[in-house]
Amino acid sequence: MDKNSQEDWLDRQLRDAAPYIDDGGFTARVLQRLPRPRRQRESLRAVILLGITLFASALAYVLSDGGRFISVNVERLATLPMLWLFTLALGSGILVTVAGLFAAISKSRELQS
């Protein structure tokens, strides 16, 4: 018997000595141990955030005497000079754009990795 066929014989015996192991509920046990899917976690997070936001809004409304501070501040804004208003709007716009860009870059890095 040559060397190659001896090796084939040994490999075959090794492979045959490892019969297929029936699943027998193994996959189900693994799936039970997995963390909850991301989508479920994200929807739970959204519900919590929405709840906190609604609660905080209601609290702010009650504490601020029925939202009177909003009308007071709108009145104040209306009396500001046009240049100040323009600067405020421009500054806010830039701030939101930078935050959006930062979030987009972080997300694309996360997806690439």
Added chain:
Amino acid sequence: MELTDADLVTRVLVDDDQHAFGELVRRHQSSVRGLLRQLTRADLALADDLAQEAFVRAYKNIRSFRGEARFSTWLYRIAYNCFREDARRRKELVGIDEAQLEAQQDPQTVDPGLRHDLMHALSLLPLHEKTAVLLCCQNGLSHDEAARVLDIPLGTVKTNVLRGREKLKRALAAWRPN
């Protein structure tokens, strides 16, 4: 058409699809559990615990699978690391349980005597040779893939396989057909 392992991994990555991961577990559970049973010297409960741990780790770290190797190779590496960590914790391996070994084997395909001698010969191999032989000769990994799984140089894998095979051949000389 049956989905490939790569397709299923993509589904897990993109949709966090646990059914797709379940299919991966179903496909590979036998080989992973088989390998761990051999490494743990047929401690079936320990092997299955380690296999479960390996699959859970694979799921949690699936983003680190870059598709450079086969999914099964990546999985074997995780399983082998689980085994090593556990062995380090226990410091010693349990003795072989002949009755368990015989119970898990199918007597239809291989002569029970030959299988018994083969398992005994395997159990006598040093761990590094046994693991290399099991990965390459039983699970069909290339030397290169086994080197990745074991995180050792390619030359060491080749040497371990060669030495392990020689010892097995000597131990099974009486069974070999002429």
